[in-house]
Structures are given as structure tokens and as C-alpha cells.
Amino acid sequence: MATERPDKLRVFSLNCWGIRFFSQLCTQRYEMIGELLDREQHDIALLQEVWSERDFLFLKKKLSSSYPHTHYFKSGVIGSGLAVFSRHRIQDALLYQYSLNGYPYMLRHGDWFGGKAVGLVIVDILGLKAHVYVTHLHAEYSRAQDEYLPHRIVQSWELLQFVRHTSCGADVVVLGGDLNMHPQDLGNRLLRSHTGLRDCYTETDTFDGCEDGHTLIANNHFTKKQDLIPFEKGIRIDYILMKGSQRVNMKCESLSTTKGSVADKPFPYSDHEALTAELALLRSEDSKQHGSGNTPAVSEQMDVVTEACAVVKEGLCQTEALRDKAMRLTFSGLLLLLLPLVMAFLPCSCSCSFSTVGLLGAVCISLLLSGALLYLLFTSHIKVLKETEDQMMLTSNDLQTKLTGCRLSGSSSSNGSPELQPRSPFKREE
Amino acid sequence: MATERPDKLRVFSLNCWGIRFFSQLCTQRYEMIGELLDREQHDIALLQEVWSERDFLFLKKKLSSSYPHTHYFKSGVIGSGLAVFSRHRIQDALLYQYSLNGYPYMLRHGDWFGGKAVGLVIVDILGLKAHVYVTHLHAEYSRAQDEYLPHRIVQSWELLQFVRHTSCGADVVVLGGDLNMHPQDLGNRLLRSHTGLRDCYTETDTFDGCEDGHTLIANNHFTKKQDLIPFEKGIRIDYILMKGSQRVNMKCESLSTTKGSVADKPFPYSDHEALTAELALLRSEDSKQHGSGNTPAVSEQMDVVTEACAVVKEGLCQTEALRDKAMRLTFSGLLLLLLPLVMAFLPCSCSCSFSTVGLLGAVCISLLLSGALLYLLFTSHIKVLKETEDQMMLTSNDLQTKLTGCRLSGSSSSNGSPELQPRSPFKREE
Numbered sequence: 001m002a003t004e005r006p007d008k009l010r011v012f013s014l015n016c017w018g019i020r021f022f023s024q025l026c027t028q029r030y031e032m033i034g035e036l037l038d039r040e041q042h043d044i045a046l047l048q049e050v051w052s053e054r055d056f057l058f059l060k061k062k063l064s065s066s067y068p069h070t071h072y073f074k075s076g077v078i079g080s081g082l083a084v085f086s087r088h089r090i091q092d093a094l095l096y097q098y099s100l101n102g103y104p105y106m107l108r109h110g111d112w113f114g115g116k117a118v119g120l121v122i123v124d125i126l127g128l129k130a131h132v133y134v135t136h137l138h139a140e141y142s143r144a145q146d147e148y149l150p151h152r153i154v155q156s157w158e159l160l161q162f163v164r165h166t167s168c169g170a171d172v173v174v175l176g177g178d179l180n181m182h183p184q185d186l187g188n189r190l191l192r193s194h195t196g197l198r199d200c201y202t203e204t205d206t207f208d209g210c211e212d213g214h215t216l217i218a219n220n221h222f223t224k225k226q227d228l229i230p231f232e233k234g235i236r237i238d239y240i241l242m243k244g245s246q247r248v249n250m251k252c253e254s255l256s257t258t259k260g261s262v263a264d265k266p267f268p269y270s271d272h273e274a275l276t277a278e279l280a281l282l283r284s285e286d287s288k289q290h291g292s293g294n295t296p297a298v299s300e301q302m303d304v305v306t307e308a309c310a311v312v313k314e315g316l317c318q319t320e321a322l323r324d325k326a327m328r329l330t331f332s333g334l335l336l337l338l339l340p341l342v343m344a345f346l347p348c349s350c351s352c353s354f355s356t357v358g359l360l361g362a363v364c365i366s367l368l369l370s371g372a373l374l375y376l377l378f379t380s381h382i383k384v385l386k387e388t389e390d391q392m393m394l395t396s397n398d399l400q401t402k403l404t405g406c407r408l409s410g411s412s413s414s415n416g417s418p419e420l421q422p423r424s425p426f427k428r429e430e
Numbered sequence: 431m432a433t434e435r436p437d438k439l440r441v442f443s444l445n446c447w448g449i450r451f452f453s454q455l456c457t458q459r460y461e462m463i464g465e466l467l468d469r470e471q472h473d474i475a476l477l478q479e480v481w482s483e484r485d486f487l488f489l490k491k492k493l494s495s496s497y498p499h500t501h502y503f504k505s506g507v508i509g510s511g512l513a514v515f516s517r518h519r520i521q522d523a524l525l526y527q528y529s530l531n532g533y534p535y536m537l538r539h540g541d542w543f544g545g546k547a548v549g550l551v552i553v554d555i556l557g558l559k560a561h562v563y564v565t566h567l568h569a570e571y572s573r574a575q576d577e578y579l580p581h582r583i584v585q586s587w588e589l590l591q592f593v594r595h596t597s598c599g600a601d602v603v604v605l606g607g608d609l610n611m612h613p614q615d616l617g618n619r620l621l622r623s624h625t626g627l628r629d630c631y632t633e634t635d636t637f638d639g640c641e642d643g644h645t646l647i648a649n650n651h652f653t654k655k656q657d658l659i660p661f662e663k664g665i666r667i668d669y670i671l672m673k674g675s676q677r678v679n680m681k682c683e684s685l686s687t688t689k690g691s692v693a694d695k696p697f698p699y700s701d702h703e704a705l706t707a708e709l710a711l712l713r714s715e716d717s718k719q720h721g722s723g724n725t726p727a728v729s730e731q732m733d734v735v736t737e738a739c740a741v742v743k744e745g746l747c748q749t750e751a752l753r754d755k756a757m758r759l760t761f762s763g764l765l766l767l768l769l770p771l772v773m774a775f776l777p778c779s780c781s782c783s784f785s786t787v788g789l790l791g792a793v794c795i796s797l798l799l800s801g802a803l804l805y806l807l808f809t810s811h812i813k814v815l816k817e818t819e820d821q822m823m824l825t826s827n828d829l830q831t832k833l834t835g836c837r838l839s840g841s842s843s844s845n846g847s848p849e850l851q852p853r854s855p856f857k858r859e860e
Binding site for chain 1: 501502503504505506507509519520521522523524525526527529534543545550591595596598599767789790791792794795796799803806809810813814816817820821824825828831
């Protein structure tokens with residue numbers, strides 16, 4: 001007979017909006033976040049956008065007794081912004097930096113400079129092996145014309161692949177962070193359907209927080225109202241997801257969010273709302289009946305991966321066009337570079353000033369270098385998009401095999417007979 | 431009672447030296463490699479340095495009946511060069527591109543442009559779940575003054591972390607590729623000791639191949655003899671590693687290498703020798719006594735991770751010095767850029783020609799752009815080195831806990847008492 005002993009796990013997640021010299025009242029807000037964490041004594045706190053290591057070290061020092069175990073994930077130029085504070089011992093950490101993450105020349109967006117990633121910490125919680133993931137995906141700057149959609153889909157794919165392949169030995173799996181996607185957005189459906197992770201907001205027994213679980217709300221002092229249009233009430237882009245295992249069944253007993261203003265404080269913790277989930281862990285000697293068996297239907301997985309593959313294909317076409325433009329830019333720079341050289345051999349009769357020729361030389365070199373660098377950048381982006389497409393096709397073929405029920409048996413597959421391969425729902429032209 | 435039914439798995443690995451327009455006799459050699467693979471009918475062939483997708487597609491077409499399942503891993507600017515040909519169905523694929531891989535300005539080495547990575551394919555072999563990894567690490571251009579050592583150590587660390595965390599559900603684990611490390615090099619010891627992977631060369635019952643298992647030999651038509659100094663006879667840098675599981679015990683029955691020249695052909699397959707391993711898979715209903723229990727002693731793991739951490743620390747110092755130089759270069763460019771501007775406001779009495787001023791402008795912009803880009807590059811390298819150091823410290827702490835036997839129990843760790851933490855053998859100053 002199964003013996004179940006419920007334990008509790010309190011998880012916190014917050015995008016701290018910690019861009020030094022840009023985010024408002026950064027120092028004061030970190031002070032407030034530190035106080036909140038210290039008071040609440042969660043088991044694990046997952047923070048995003050802790051862009052400055054100094055801020056992380058401030059929190060680490062402040063929370064040294066309440067959260068003795070920490071990991072700050074470092075990647076990209078600025079960092080990943082991801083930090084974990086834990087009451088339980090962190091045994092191991094692993095980082096996967098997303099292969100696509102915007103463009104370096106989009107300075108006003110700046111996502112490229114933060115090496116957006118998913119971080120994994122393996123934590124020993126009450127004798128259970130918990131795999132805790134923290135992540136932050138590329139922002140959506142325009143919902144109507146979202147030029148970063150293929151990047152976010154690739155990130156969602158890499159995230160789900162990373163979770164799928166690194167969570168196999170875990171008793172419990174928790175993922176928290178700012179996914180920058182609405183609940184029913186493609187990347188979100190892709191992630192949930194292919195990992196079996198369940199959304200605490202939709203699963204919770206009790207909820208206390210903003211309407212519809214919004215984590216970006218109009219009622220937040222720091223929110224720019226125009227960023228929310230056409231979702232005036234707010235949007236939900238921050239999540240805590242969870243998954244049990246054969247040993248442990250997981251249940252979200254309560255979920256809460258902050259609601260903009262903070263009692264006795266003149267401003268909120270961040271421009272995002274914080275999430276706190278209270279998860280019940282029901283151990284069982286034989287819990288196969290609960291398990292992680294909430295994996296969605298194969299047909300649903302098929303549909304969503306097909307949809308995602310179409311977005312990746314479109315991203316591929318766009319990036320190929322960008323690469324062609326970069327090539328033209330390089331050639332223009334090369335041709336223009338001949339101009340000052342030609343002028344050097346002409347009699348000095350033209351009316352160009354020194355500064356004009358100097359400027360011309362500078363412009364030519366800038367064009368040439370920029371063109372060449374952009375060409376390299378887009379070429380590597382194309383590689384990533386093609387790799388993602390190939391992986392999606394493999395998954396789709398595998399699902400197709402499951403669907404048609406003609407899974408190759410060990411002995412029949414070993415003869416390598418191609419006619420035994422399942423028919424893929426989509427094939428790339430070569 | 432255990433029931434054991436031995437199955438066989440034949441694995442092939444070759445660095446194909448496939449740099450179009452540079453590697454000698456590329457087309458003819460791919461023809462030969464195709465013939466060899468077709469004839470030998472391995473279960474899985476792991477190829478490296480298949481830099482051109484056209485060459486991959488040539489092999490794919492040629493081997494469509496003997497190896498119906500393939501995956502070509504795409505990353506970086508040129509690609510990863512990694513390809514898998516399999517007789518068995520590939521269910522899933524995953525790619526991890528190494529975070530450090532040389533420098534883009536080292537054009538004559540060129541590793542940076544190939545997105546060096548580890549690729550994983552999950553293959554259904556006779557009803558067993560095989561996790562098959564293929565990889566290629568950064569080359570060693572000078573053993574005496576190896577400026578890439580920290581990069582290769584970071585790659586070894588990322589490789590072992592990737593294998594450790596993605597192989598948990600596997601029945602059998604195989605890793606093949608060009609590690610660019612001698613058998614007793616630090617990165618190699620690190621990989622073996624922390625994954626439990628065993629070297630087929632040292633484990634095999636029978637061996638037929640070059641002396642000491644060398645895969646770069648003087649007796650190869652394409653080998654530059656000076657590259658081997660001081661190892662005139664040859665070096666062993668290509669490997670097939672393996673690991674069983676609780677369900678399957680693995681044994682290398684035979685290992686062979688090519689020996690330079692090929693019968694009836696005027697030249698070898700590549701400048702590397704190919705490896706073929708015949709692995710016996712002994713299934714058992716209760717094989718815990720074999721299992722993957724060959725994990726090296728904790729003290730050995732501790733020693734090797736401490737040694738690796740010292741290399742990473744040294745790499746960190748070197749990279750910080752490089753970043754400082756890049757910063758100085760940027761400022762020099764900025765200062766020099768003022769010169770043509772100043773000249774524009776001076777009376778036109780100096781004797782500089784148009785082309786001189788043009789050249790000056792171009793040089794300034796080049797300096798400024800190069801300095802800024804190098805600064806970004808080295809800053810991101812520093813982030814990677816610090817992240818690796820942190821992960822190594824976590825592992826070291828975890829091993830220390832195991833060594834001292836004071837593993838925190840679930841209930842005592844939950845109070846978060848810092849004094850219960852094991853003392854780390856090394857701590858980073860903050």
C-alpha cells in the first residue's frame with residue numbers, strides 16, 4: 001500500500017528589473033526585495049534581471065543566514081541576470097545559454113548583451129532530488145509585429161529540450177521565471193506540452209493575487225501603460241511550473257502574487273509582480289498512478305511542434321534575407337574603399353577637404369566591417385534555425401511513430417530497412 | 431538470478447578532415463569513407479570535421495540504405511562539423527555549443543568559426559535506449575605554449591556536465607570524437623573521472639591498430655611530421671568511450687584503428703586514423719553488480735577538479751589582461767579619431783595627402799571598432815570562465831561532503847544552518 005507523507009516546498013520568482021543607472025530606485029528596491037525574502041523564508045527564490053553582480057552580492061550578504069546557498073549564473077556580456085537563493089544545499093549547477101537571443105545592433109532593446117539562458121540547480125530538499133530551473137526569455141517589444149518571435153520559439157524549444165533531457169533523474173521539477181509569453185502563446189504551449197510541466201496558476205487550489213494572475217499590471221508604479229496595450233488590465237508572463245515523478249506527486253496548494261503597491265512602502269518591488277507558490281510533495285513508495293503521467297496527448301504535441309516548425313521556417317527565410325543584405329553591405333564597403341585609393345592617384349585638384357576624405361575612409365571601413373560581422377552573425381543564426389528545425393522534425397517523426405503505433409521493434413530496426421521508417425508529417429527539401 | 435543476453439554494438443569514429451579547398455583530396459576521400467561505411471555496416475558512425483553540408487549530403491545519399499538515419503549538427507558560422515549515421519532510428523537530438531572556443535581573430539586557427547559542440551542523439555538499439563554523443567574539442571596548436579588550454583578545460587567541463595546530466599535515463603552511453611587531448615591530459619582525466627566513461631582502448635579485450643592506439647601517426651600521407659614533435663611515433667587524441675547502466679553492462683570486445691595507408695588506395699581516409707569498437711551489451715534483470723558502478727574514487731574526482739579549477743583561474747587572469755588591452759585599444763582609437771577632426775579646423779598648410787588623411791580616418795575607426803568588439807568578446811569569456819569556476823566549486827563542495835561523510839540529512843539541511851556546510855577546499859575571494 002502506498003504511504004504518502006506530504007512535505008511543503010515554497011518557491012518564489014521575481015523579475016527584479018535591476019538595470020543599474022536605468023531602472024528606477026534600484027538600490028531601494030533591492031533593499032525591499034532582501035527584506036521580503038528574509039521575512040518570507042521560502043525554500044527557493046528564483047530571481048531574474050539581477051544584471052549587476054554587485055546587487056547579487058548585496059542580496060547574498062543580506063540573506064546569508066536565511067538563504068545560505070546561492071548560485072549566480074554568468075553568461076553573455078552583461079550576464080544572464082539569473083540568480084538562485086536556496087535554504088537547501090545546492091549540489092550542482094548547469095547553464096544553457098540560448099543560441100538565438102536578438103541582435104547586437106538593437107542597442108535600445110539590449111537583450112543580446114544579456115546572455116539569456118536557462119540555469120539549473122540541483123537541490124537536496126528533505127532527501128528529495130529537486131531540479132530547479134530559472135530562466136528569462138527574449139522580450140516581446142511589439143505583439144503586432146514581433147520580429148523576435150522565431151528567436152523566442154527557438155528559446156522555448158531549447159528550454160524544453162534542456163528540461164526534458166536533464167530532469168530525468170529528478171524527484172521533483174520546478175521551473176520559474178519570466179517567459180515573456182502569454183499563457184496560450186505558442187512557445188508556452190510548446191514548453192508545457194513537451195515537458196509535462198504544469199502551470200501553478202491553473203493548477204492551484206487557492207489563489208491570491210492580481211486578476212487572472214497578471215504579473216505586469218497597470219496598477220504598478222513602474223509600468224508604462226502604453227506597453228500593456230491592448231491588454232489594459234495586465235498580462236501574465238511570469239510563471240512557476242512544476243512536475244512530479246514516479247516517487248513524488250506534486251500539487252500546488254496556493255499561489256499568490258504581489259499586487260503592485262507594497263504596504264508601508266512608497267513603491268513596488270519591481271515593474272513585474274512576484275510569484276509565490278506553495279507546493280505539496282506527496283511521497284509514495286508506489287505512486288505510478290500519479291507520477292509525472294500528466295504528459296499531454298501525443299496529437300497535441302504533434303500539432304504544437306508543427307506550428308512551431310512553421311515559425312522557425314519563416315524565421316529562416318527572414319534571416320536569409322538579412323544575410324543577403326549584409327553581403328551587399330560588405331560589397332558596398334569594399335567598392336567604396338577603392339574611392340580614396342583612386343583619389344590618391346588623381347592630381348590634387350579636387351575641392352575635397354582633409355576631413356571629407358578622412359570621413360570617407362572611416363565610412364568605408366565601417367561599412368566593410370559591419371557588413372562582414374553582420375554576415376557572420378546571420379550565418380550563425382541560420383545554422384541555429386536549421387538545427388532547431390531538424391530537431392523538431394525528429395521529434396515530430398518520433399511522435400508520428402507513437403501515433404501510428406508502428407514503433408519499430410529492436411530486431412526489425414536493426415536491419416536498417418528504410419521502408420520501416422515512419423512517414424514524417426513534414427520533410428525539408430534538400 | 432540474472433539473465434544475460436549479450437548483444438553487439440559496432441561504433442565507428444573518424445575526424446574526416448573535410449575543409450573544402452584546403453584539405454587535400456577531399457572529394458576522393460569522402461568517396462572512400464562512404465565505401466568504407468557502406469561495407470562495414472556499423473551500428474553507428476560518428477564523424478567530425480564534416481565542415482561542408484554538401485559533403486554530408488553526399489554521404490547521406492550514398493549511405494541511404496545502409497544508414498537510413500542521420501543527423502547533421504549545425505552551429506557556429508561554418509557548422510559544428512559533427513555528423514551521425516545510424517542503422518537504428520534516431521528518436522531525438524540535442525546540441526550543446528561550447529561557450530569558449532578560441533578567438534575570431536585567430537583566422538589561421540579558425541576553431542572559433544566552427545561552432546565546436548557536443549551533439550547527442552538518442553537511439554533505439556535493439557530495444558535499449560542508447561545515448562550517443564559525438565564531439566570535437568578545440569585543437570592544441572602548441573603543446574609547450576598552449577594558449578587554448580583554459581578553453582579546452584572549459585569545454586571538457588561543459589562536455590562532462592552535459593553527459594552527466596543528460597545520460598541519466600540511458601541504458602547505454604557511448605561518446606566518440608576528437609578530444610584533441612592526450613590520454614592523460616587534464617581535460618581527459620576530468621571527463622572520465624566525473625562521468626564514469628571508460629576508454630575503449632584501455633578496456634578492450636583485443637586491439638588491432640597503430641602502436642599505443644595512436645590516431646595521429648607519422649606514417650600517414652597527410653600528417654605534417656613537425657606537428658607530431660616531440661611525439662614522433664604518434665599521439666592518441668581520438669576516442670570511443672562507453673558506459674553501461676543498471677540494466678546493461680558494457681564491455682569492449684575489440685577495438686581497431688586504420689593504419690595510415692589503405693589497401694588498393696593511394697592515400698588514407700583522413701589525416702586522423704579511424705576507430706572501430708565492438709561493444710558487447712550484457713543485459714541483466716539485476717546487473718547492479720556491474721552497472722555503471724565504475725565511477726572513480728571521490729578523492730580522484732576531487733584532485734582532478736581542483737587541478738582544473740587552477741587552470742580556469744589562470745585563464746581568467748589572462749583574459750582579464752586581454753580585456754584591459756582591448757579597453758586601451760578602444761581609447762587609443764577614440765583619441766586618434768580626434769586627429770582628423772582637429773586637422774579639419776587647422777589651416778590647410780600641412781603636407782598630408784588626401785590618401786593619408788583617408789587612411790588615418792580608416793585606421794581610427796578600425797581601432798575603435800576592433801577595440802570595442804574585443805572588449806565585448808573578452809568580457810563574455812570572463813563570464814564563462816567565472817561560471818565554470820563556480821560550477822567546479824559546487825562540485826568540489828559536494829565531493830567534500832561525500833568525502834567527510836557529513837552529508838546533510840534532509841531535516842538538518844532544511845534549517846539552512848551555514849555551519850553545517852562542508853568546508854570547501856577552495857573559496858573564491860569576492
